[in-house]
Each structure stands twice: as C-alpha cells, then as structure tokens.
Amino acid sequence: MIEVKRVADSGMMKEFIMLPWKAKIYEHDPAWVPPLISVQKEMFDRRKGYFFEIGEAEFFLAYREGVPVGRITAHVNRLYEEKYDRETGFFGFFESINDDGVAQSLFHAASSWLEQRGKKIMNGPQSFSIYDSVGFEVEGADKMPTVGLYHFAPYYKDLAETCGFIKCIDWHCFLVERIHYDRHAPYLNEVKNSLLNSTDVQFKTLEMKDIMKRAREVQHIFNTAWEGNWGHLPLTDKQMEMIFRQLRALVIPDFAIFAEKGEKTVGFIISVPDVNPCLRILNGRRYPWRMLRFLRAMKNTKRVRSIIMGVLPEYRGQHIDDIFYLKSIEVGLRLDIWESDCSMIAETNLRMLRALKPLTSDPYKTYRIFQRPIDAA
Incomplete structure (x- = not known):
C-alpha cells in the first residue's frame, strides 16, 4: 500500500532531501550528479529560500510499508500569476522508484493541493522556477549534464506520460x-x-x-x-x-x-x-x-x-x-x-x-x- 504524507517536520524534510540516496534511485547511474545537501536545505527553508518570497509550496513524501519511495513538491508562483495566468500551478523536485502507482500517488497529491488553490493545469517539473532545474530528460539521459543542470532517472518521462502528462515545451543542450x-x-x-x-x-x-x-x-x-x-x-x-x-x-x-x-x-x-x-x-x-x-x-x-x-x-x-x-x-x-x-x-x-x-x-x-x-x- 502506498501512502502519501505532507512533510510536517524537520525529520520528514531530511527524508525528503535524502530520498534519492535512501531509495537508491541513482545507485548504478553514472550520469547522476548528487546535489549539495546544504544548498537544498537552504532552498527548502521557508525563512531563507528565495522562492518563499514570491510563492507558496508544499512538500510530499510517498511511503510503501513505512519506507520513503518517492517525493514531490506542489507550488504556486505569484510572479507567474501576475505575468501569465492564474490557472497554472507547478510540481517539482520529483523523485520516485520505477513504479507507476508511486508516481500516480505523488502526482495526485500535488494536483489536489493545486486544485484547492484554484489551479486548472499542472506544469513541470520546475524546481522551483524556470531558471532552476526544469524538465525531465527525453534525449541524452545517459550523458552527465553540465554544471547548473540536473540529471533525472531515465524512466521519469515514461512515468509522466503513463500518468497522463503531455509535452509543454522542449529545451535543448548543445556542445x-x-x-x-x-x-x-x-x-x-x-x-x-x-x-x-x-x-x-x-x-x-x-x-x-x-x-x-x-x-x-x-x-x-x-x-x-x-x-x-x-x-x-x-x-x-x-x-x-x-x-x-x-x-x-x-x-x-x-x-x-x-x-x-x-x-x-x-x-x-x-x-x-x-x-x-x-x-x-x-x-x-x-x-x-x-x-x-x-x-x-x-x-x-x-x-x-x-x-x-x-x-x-x-x-x-x-x-x-x-x-x-x-x-x-x-x-x-x-x-x-x-x-x-x-x-x-x-x-x-x-x-x-x-x-x-x-x-x-x-x-x-x-x-x-x-x-x-x-x-x-
């Protein structure tokens, strides 16, 4: 059974940050560059993180038999709403084992949170904004990204498509x-x-x-x-x-x-x-x-x-x-x-x-x- 919980305390936030390691998502993936834990702690701190001046976010963890197996954020961006539309909300910082049920449960939790705030479209991943880590790799997932970019598990695009997501826009990288x-x-x-x-x-x-x-x-x-x-x-x-x-x-x-x-x-x-x-x-x-x-x-x-x-x-x-x-x-x-x-x-x-x-x-x-x-x- 899969259970999704809102991150409610510092212990759960530690589980959220450490999930890629603990769930062994990238254990045999030479293209993964582990993020600096100290940087993520600052980003997720509602007092220090830049995003919380311009938006609101919630953090979710998925558990199977008490063990964390996935994570996601749902967030709204006031600058985006003022500039573009008030119907779009976002998900980000997605990580999951290769399991459709876990992914669907995480996307459902994020979607429900956004729906409560009047959103009609869920867009992502944007973690948190367009100038942070965005998009799942659909080409070149076997290659290590360059500084400032993030590598996701190659199956994430398949999980997204299985869960009903369609393309919004592609971003290309050249050497x-x-x-x-x-x-x-x-x-x-x-x-x-x-x-x-x-x-x-x-x-x-x-x-x-x-x-x-x-x-x-x-x-x-x-x-x-x-x-x-x-x-x-x-x-x-x-x-x-x-x-x-x-x-x-x-x-x-x-x-x-x-x-x-x-x-x-x-x-x-x-x-x-x-x-x-x-x-x-x-x-x-x-x-x-x-x-x-x-x-x-x-x-x-x-x-x-x-x-x-x-x-x-x-x-x-x-x-x-x-x-x-x-x-x-x-x-x-x-x-x-x-x-x-x-x-x-x-x-x-x-x-x-x-x-x-x-x-x-x-x-x-x-x-x-x-x-x-x-x-x-």
Whole structure:
C-alpha cells in the first residue's frame, strides 16, 4: 500500500532531501550528479529560500510499508500569476522508484493541493522556477549534464506520460567542440578585432572585489533583456544573491565579461567551468577530505558553460553579443578548454538555434516540461 504524507517536520524534510540516496534511485547511474545537501536545505527553508518570497509550496513524501519511495513538491508562483495566468500551478523536485502507482500517488497529491488553490493545469517539473532545474530528460539521459543542470532517472518521462502528462515545451543542450574554433581561429580573431575597432563600447572582465556590484547590474540587464522569452520571470534580489554566492566559488574572472558604454553597463556574459564531474566526488556533502579531491579534480576541467548572458534591448544590433562569444572563445583557447556547453535553449528560440547550427550537431540532451489538466488526477 502506498501512502502519501505532507512533510510536517524537520525529520520528514531530511527524508525528503535524502530520498534519492535512501531509495537508491541513482545507485548504478553514472550520469547522476548528487546535489549539495546544504544548498537544498537552504532552498527548502521557508525563512531563507528565495522562492518563499514570491510563492507558496508544499512538500510530499510517498511511503510503501513505512519506507520513503518517492517525493514531490506542489507550488504556486505569484510572479507567474501576475505575468501569465492564474490557472497554472507547478510540481517539482520529483523523485520516485520505477513504479507507476508511486508516481500516480505523488502526482495526485500535488494536483489536489493545486486544485484547492484554484489551479486548472499542472506544469513541470520546475524546481522551483524556470531558471532552476526544469524538465525531465527525453534525449541524452545517459550523458552527465553540465554544471547548473540536473540529471533525472531515465524512466521519469515514461512515468509522466503513463500518468497522463503531455509535452509543454522542449529545451535543448548543445556542445561546441574546440576543433570548430581551432579550424577558424585566425579568422575569428580577425572578426573580433574588426568588431572591436568599429564600436565605442568597452569590454571589461570581472574584478572579484566588484562582484556584488556586478550582481546588481546583471540582475537589471537580465530581467530587461530576457523579457519576452518563453516562461521568463524576473530574478528577485534574493534569487540573484543566491546565484552569485554559488558563482563566486566557480567564476574565472576572464570568463565574466561586461560591456560598458560610458559609465553604463549594457551587457554581460558569464561562463563557468563544468564542475559536475567533480561534484560527484562530494556525493552531496562538503567533507574536508572530499573537498581536497574536488579541488584537485577541478584543475582538470576541460568544459565550460555560458551560464548567463544579456544585452539591453536598445544596444542590440551592435554586435555586442558577437564580441562576447568571440572573446569567450579567445579565453577558452588560452585556458585549453576543449568544449563549450550552450544550454538550455528553448525550441521556440529559432534565432539561437540557427546561430548554433554551423558550430555543432544535434542536441546532446533535451529536457521536456510536461503538463496535464488538474482534473486528470
């Protein structure tokens, strides 16, 4: 018999966080990168987590014979309601053994909670927002994701479809290999210099003493530049603070590039090393002996991900984004980077997909956000 319970105390929250380990969902899955337990504790803390300033969430655990076998959150987002509609609610942080009954029980609990709040559609996974971990992998689930992305058990998409979910939207991940850059390096350098000579925009790299000042600039530019993109919601102060606290440990100053016109910052691009293979060493915990191995492994990282970028709308069409890409390539070549991850790109972003076509092949990974009517529960 399957029993679903609301997470009611700290002991149950510990069970919620530790479920992927305790239920052995990823025991033999080399693509899984265990999340940092301390980060999840902060996200789920109603006093500290950024989401609880803009939304409401409930946590559920599924038990079979007293043993936790699955988990899910149900949540509503006030920013989403103000910007898009008041009929859509969300599920996230889904984990389950490969059992249709467990999955259906979890989805039913989340759906019922959302129905009580007037929702008619359940969308997900979004854990918690569009700029956190979203979508189940429908392609490339055998490959380890890049930093900032999450790997789900390959059977989750099947559980979702069995439980009545249909596709909402796909997000693609691409890898651009160094060989494409090496082949065209002299030409790319010539193009970069030509573009730099034709603009009065200045390009500067990050000084670590200015990182929080830059965080405020990034927040303003990102929220403005991404307006109109699928599912976009503005980053809050608390959300941006969380992002930059995590980036501080990863960022390489030369890979954080800012465009300035006079005294005004008009664009940025930030790339970070792919530390996911190294994070596997930590297995969720920052024990000192694991941290030493993690730091040693980081020195051998050969992949980066351009994790966040934006140019103010009034400065588009001035090749600022092209210069960002070319300067990032220059840094990557100098630091002996082999691959650059470009993700996640919505299937509706045709301009970006066309721009990547000459540099890479098909996506190496695709995430799908699903949805179903609440009354399908």
